[in-house]
Amino acid sequence: MIDLMDLHTHTAACGHAYNTLYEMARSASEKGLPLFGSSDHAPAMPGSCHKYYFTNFRVIPRTLYGMPLLMGAELNITDFDGQVDLPQEILKKMDYAIASIHIQCIPKGTEADYTRAYVKAMENPLIHIIGHPDDSRLPADYDTLAAAAKENHTLLEINNSSLTPGSIRVGAADNYARLLERCVHYGTAVILGSDAHVEADAGNHRYAVKLLEELAFPLELVANTSLERAASFIPNLAARLDEPLLRARIQARQDAESEISSGEAER
Numbered sequence: 001m002i003d004l005m006d007l008h009t010h011t012a013a014c015g016h017a018y019n020t021l022y023e024m025a026r027s028a029s030e031k032g033l034p035l036f037g038s039s040d041h042a043p044a045m046p047g048s049c050h051k052y053y054f055t056n057f058r059v060i061p062r063t064l065y066g067m068p069l070l071m072g073a074e075l076n077i078t079d080f081d082g083q084v085d086l087p088q089e090i091l092k093k094m095d096y097a098i099a100s101i102h103i104q105c106i107p108k109g110t111e112a113d114y115t116r117a118y119v120k121a122m123e124n125p126l127i128h129i130i131g132h133p134d135d136s137r138l139p140a141d142y143d144t145l146a147a148a149a150k151e152n153h154t155l156l157e158i159n160n161s162s163l164t165p166g167s168i169r170v171g172a173a174d175n176y177a178r179l180l181e182r183c184v185h186y187g188t189a190v191i192l193g194s195d196a197h198v199e200a201d202a203g204n205h206r207y208a209v210k211l212l213e214e215l216a217f218p219l220e221l222v223a224n225t226s227l228e229r230a231a232s233f234i235p236n237l238a239a240r241l242d243e244p245l246l247r248a249r250i251q252a253r254q255d256a257e258s259e260i261s262s263g264e265a266e267r
């Protein structure tokens with residue numbers, strides 16, 4: 001599959017990742033990624049950025065190392081009503097937002113509680129992606145999630161970090177198999193995210209791609225494969241679709257991919 005973007009990445013600003021924004025962007029650019037997004041943990045995550053971090057994005061060039069850049073956040077869903085840890089006024093000014101449940105940022109609940117938390121977050125029009133809904137420690141009803149994501153036009157993330165051997169999250173591969181089956185049923189779109197906390201992982205969707213291939217998941221439901229598809233979920237991306245630089249990087253990515261496939265055919 002031709003993978004055009006990684007919108008789930010972290011920088012040293014969040015307190016538990018290890019590269020700067022510029023180092024992350026340079027790494028993604030050198031790998032030929034057409035579009036990169038930085039999404040640091042919002043303030044409820046212990047040790048992470050103050051809300052001022054997210055209010056000063058205007059100073060950051062939206063092209064770094066010749067690569068278009070989006071500046072967003074990974075919000076924490078902090079209660080079972082889908083409350084998140086940045087106010088709507090700040091979300092409105094960011095390029096996009098992911099919302100995730102982290103075990104340390106929400107009270108202990110039941111499957112019904114976590115399911116409701118996700119669905120309520122999806123109802124927030126300023127939340128575009130639900131991050132890593134894949135952890136057996138935070139059980140959710142995947143039929144309800146896939147249906148609600150379709151209804152609210154929210155992307156569900158397939159998180160590469162959760163699928164990487166040694167992940168602290170539990171049961172991701174099995175949970176995604178169940179979730180993706182429901183996504184096919186409802187026609188719900190997903191997005192692959194690296195959740196990179198070091199530059200080497202920027203754009204790394206290796207395990208997520210492998211899982212989609214194993215499940216023969218339809219690529220027309222994967223936002224990463226089409227800028228237009230992704231932009232239908234992320235309004236601030238729609239405004240950038242005609243940027244020549246973005247188009248050129250997509251073309252280069254497609255050319256590289258077809259060279260690889262023709263090379264494989266020759267062998």
Ligand SMILES: [Zn+2]
Binds near residue numbers: 010041197
């Ligand atoms: Zn993190």
Ligand SMILES: [Zn+2]
Binds near residue numbers: 100102131
């Ligand atoms: Zn997360």
